[in-house]
Amino acid sequence: MEGNIFSNTEFYYTDPKNITGSEIILEDEESNHLVKVMRHSVNDFIFVTNGEGKVYKSKLIKIEKRFSLLEKIETYSQKEKFPNITFYLPLLKSADRFEFSLEKCIELGITNFKLFIAEKSYKNKINIIRLEKISVAAMKQSLQAIKPRINFIKDLKISDTSLNIIFDQNAENKLSESLGTILEKKNINLIFGPEGGLTTTEIEKLKNTYNVYLTKNRLRAETAIVSAASIISVSN
Amino acid sequence: MEGNIFSNTEFYYTDPKNITGSEIILEDEESNHLVKVMRHSVNDFIFVTNGEGKVYKSKLIKIEKRFSLLEKIETYSQKEKFPNITFYLPLLKSADRFEFSLEKCIELGITNFKLFIAEKSYKNKINIIRLEKISVAAMKQSLQAIKPRINFIKDLKISDTSLNIIFDQNAENKLSESLGTILEKKNINLIFGPEGGLTTTEIEKLKNTYNVYLTKNRLRAETAIVSAASIISVSN
Numbered sequence: 001m002e003g004n005i006f007s008n009t010e011f012y013y014t015d016p017k018n019i020t021g022s023e024i025i026l027e028d029e030e031s032n033h034l035v036k037v038m039r040h041s042v043n044d045f046i047f048v049t050n051g052e053g054k055v056y057k058s059k060l061i062k063i064e065k066r067f068s069l070l071e072k073i074e075t076y077s078q079k080e081k082f083p084n085i086t087f088y089l090p091l092l093k094s095a096d097r098f099e100f101s102l103e104k105c106i107e108l109g110i111t112n113f114k115l116f117i118a119e120k121s122y123k124n125k126i127n128i129i130r131l132e133k134i135s136v137a138a139m140k141q142s143l144q145a146i147k148p149r150i151n152f153i154k155d156l157k158i159s160d161t162s163l164n165i166i167f168d169q170n171a172e173n174k175l176s177e178s179l180g181t182i183l184e185k186k187n188i189n190l191i192f193g194p195e196g197g198l199t200t201t202e203i204e205k206l207k208n209t210y211n212v213y214l215t216k217n218r219l220r221a222e223t224a225i226v227s228a229a230s231i232i233s234v235s236n
Numbered sequence: 237m238e239g240n241i242f243s244n245t246e247f248y249y250t251d252p253k254n255i256t257g258s259e260i261i262l263e264d265e266e267s268n269h270l271v272k273v274m275r276h277s278v279n280d281f282i283f284v285t286n287g288e289g290k291v292y293k294s295k296l297i298k299i300e301k302r303f304s305l306l307e308k309i310e311t312y313s314q315k316e317k318f319p320n321i322t323f324y325l326p327l328l329k330s331a332d333r334f335e336f337s338l339e340k341c342i343e344l345g346i347t348n349f350k351l352f353i354a355e356k357s358y359k360n361k362i363n364i365i366r367l368e369k370i371s372v373a374a375m376k377q378s379l380q381a382i383k384p385r386i387n388f389i390k391d392l393k394i395s396d397t398s399l400n401i402i403f404d405q406n407a408e409n410k411l412s413e414s415l416g417t418i419l420e421k422k423n424i425n426l427i428f429g430p431e432g433g434l435t436t437t438e439i440e441k442l443k444n445t446y447n448v449y450l451t452k453n454r455l456r457a458e459t460a461i462v463s464a465a466s467i468i469s470v471s472n
Contacts, residue, residue, distance in 0.1 A: 100336060107459050108451065142453040176470040215344065215469045217378040223343045230466035233451045234412040 009047050010038065011140040013147070016050045024048050024058050024070040031068040034060070046070055051139065051147030053078050078145035081109040081236045084187050087229070088156065090118035090194040091126060092221055099134055101222035102150075106138035108226075108233035111146045114189075116156045120196035126152055156202050162187035164209045166198070167224055171211035176231050178212055183235060192225050245283050246274065247376040249383070252286045260284050260294050260306040267304040270296070282306055287375065287383030289314050314381035317345040317472045320423050323465070324392065326354035326430040327362060328457055335370055337458035342374035342384050344462075344469035349386045350425075356432035362388055392438050398423035400445045402434070403460055407447035412467050414448055419471060428461050 012034060018025040026034055026048065034040050044060045048070060055078060058070040087110050092098040102113065115131075117124045128150070135148040158164060163185045165175070175182075182188060191198070191206070203209070214227050248270060254261040262270055262284065270276050280296045284306065291312040298305040323346050328334040338349065351367075353360045364386070371384040394400060399421045401411075411418075418424060427434070427442070439445070450463050 096332070104459050104462065107453060107455055108463065109453055142455060144453060174470065214466075215472070217343060217345055217380060217469070219343050219378060223340050226340065226462055227344065227466040227469065230450075230463040231470060233453070233463065234410065234467060236451070 009143075011055070011143055011145075012046060012048045013051055013136050013140055014048055016052055019050055019056075019072075022072040024056060024072060026068045026070065028066060031063075031066065034068055035063055045073070049078075049140070049145040051136070051145065053080065053145050055145045076145075080111055080146045082111065082232065084183075084185070085110065085232065086112040086114055086162070086187070086189045087225070088114045088116060088158075088189055088191040089225060090116055090156075090192060090198075090221070091121040091123040093122040093195055094222075095123075095127075097220070097222040099131070101225040102131060103134050103138045104226040105229040106135050106144075106148050107142040108229040109142075109144065109236060110229050110232070111148045113148060113150045115150065115152045117154055118156065118194040119199045119202055121194045128152060156191070156198075156205070158189060158191075158206060160187065161208065162189045164206045165190045166203060166206070166209050166211050167192060167214065167228070168211040169213055169216075169218060171213045173210070173212045175212040175214055175228060178210075179231065179235055182210070183232075190228055192228075193221060195221050245379075247291070247379055247381075248282060248284045249287055249372050249376055250284055252288055255286055255292075255308075258308040260292060260308060262304045262306065264302060267299075267302065270304055271299055281309070285314075285376070285381040287372070287381065289316065289381050291381045312381075316347055316382045318347065318468065320419075320421070321346065321468065322348040322350055322398070322423070322425045323461070324350045324352060324394075324425055324427040325461060326352055326392075326428060326434075326457070327357040327359040329358040329431055330458075331359075331363075333456070333458040335367070337461040338367060338386075339370050339374045340462040341465040342371050342380075343378040344465040345378075345380065345472065346465050346468070347382045347384045349384060351386065351388045352392045353390055354392065354430040355435045355438055357430045364388060392427070392434075392441070394425060394427075394442060396423065397444065398425045400442045401426045402439060402442070402445050402447050403428060403450065403464070404447040405449055405452075405454060407449045409446070409448045411448040411450055411464060414446070415467065415471055418446070419468075426464055428464075429457060431457050 012030050014026050042060050048056045055076040056072045057074040058072050061071050062069040248266050250262050278296050282294050284292045292308045293310040294306040294308050297307050
């Protein structure tokens with residue numbers, strides 16, 4: 001299934017636990033958005049995703065104060081585009097720029113994120129609830145059915161055997177040109193630096209690294225993140 | 237010259253009229269940033285661009301209240317990356333998202349912009365002074381020497397013989413795959429839609445059009461803009 005089958009609709013999200021047999025319940029904000037904002041009424045057809053790759057074409061049956069009841073009509077499946085890719089995002093000085101880059105990555109099909117406090121990060125706290133909201137909104141808005149996995153890991157520690165992609169302005173290899181080879185790997189981590197970049201200590205701790213550059217222009221931290229996501233996105 | 241020669245420095249901008257012979261004058265904010273923020277002092281080496289492709293390695297000679305005097309030491313030339321490409325950006329509902337997309341395009345090397353009020357734009361005014369500031373800051377930040385040309389053209393009217401690229405989720409051709417052929421053209425306009433997209437009336441008015449899609453995900457207006465800029469950027 002390709003996103004553009006639904007290009008003129010909107011998606012709603014509900015936790016899988018709210019789906020039993022042919023019954024779907026939309027809670028609180030989702031139900032409110034459905035009825036109050038989008039002004040849907042009983043018998044309207046609605047697309048609901050469970051965030052686990054399923055999209056249900058369903059019919060609005062009942063509207064209650066705090067929830068809406070829908071009935072499944074048809075089920076579609078959506079594959080995760082980049083299950084083998086994880087974006088390691090450092091906390092950035094500007095929450096806006098950080099949230100913007102996360103939102104854009106999700107719209108572009110990235111689903112796995114590890115947030116870390118880089119040695120040069122100016123911040124050490126995030127509002128994970130807010131980030132979860134942004135990510136679900138971005139998933140729905142881009143008509144995708146995989147709820148992004150966002151983990152806050154504090155320090156940049158990677159023990160697994162993934163290929164660790166590091167962005168280095170002076171690298172010999174260009175991400176866009178190495179992408180074919182990179183994407184064949186089983187697990188790929190793209191590790192981005194904060195405003196001041198990653199420190200040598202942080203980089204030395206990483207094994208199995210591969211340095212790439214995006215463009216010869218010097219890019220802001222969040223621009224590098226969105227640009228990398230764009231380049232990966234079109235490869236699928 | 238490639239941006240990364242300067243990767244550990246910062247750029248300053250001055251209007252060409254402030255450069256006479258070997259003398260360079262930085263005015264007001266630029267001078268203030270140089271002295272008060274970056275705390276440079278006499279005899280420091282500074283990189284100044286005239287926004288017309290020149291970068292001057294220069295020496296700080298004199299610091300006055302409202303300006304600084306520098307002396308040219310060496311001159312570098314930077315080529316415009318995409319002189320044949322113009323981004324047509326519709327005014328977006330959110331000024332933040334609009335400014336963000338413009339800033340990112342500039343960091344990624346796009347230099348020609350025409351801003352228009354799309355039929356579905358929620359806004360009809362822009363703060364051109366603010367956009368000029370953002371664009372000069374983005375040029376300097378990404379170590380580029382071409383001051384972006386930003387024109388506000390009100391309606392989407394294109395009389396010239398350029399190739400007009402339109403973004404259409406259901407297009408057969410993918411921008412990233414058609415790029416080689418597209419970039420051979422003399423003049424290329426990339427025409428983006430606002431939140432609600434371009435209307436058929438707007439599209440029918442355009443001649444010599446070529447429809448492309450970026451990815452099958454439905455992208456927000458500003459995401460499509462930044463994503464297209466990223467894809468073009470790495471082609472250079």
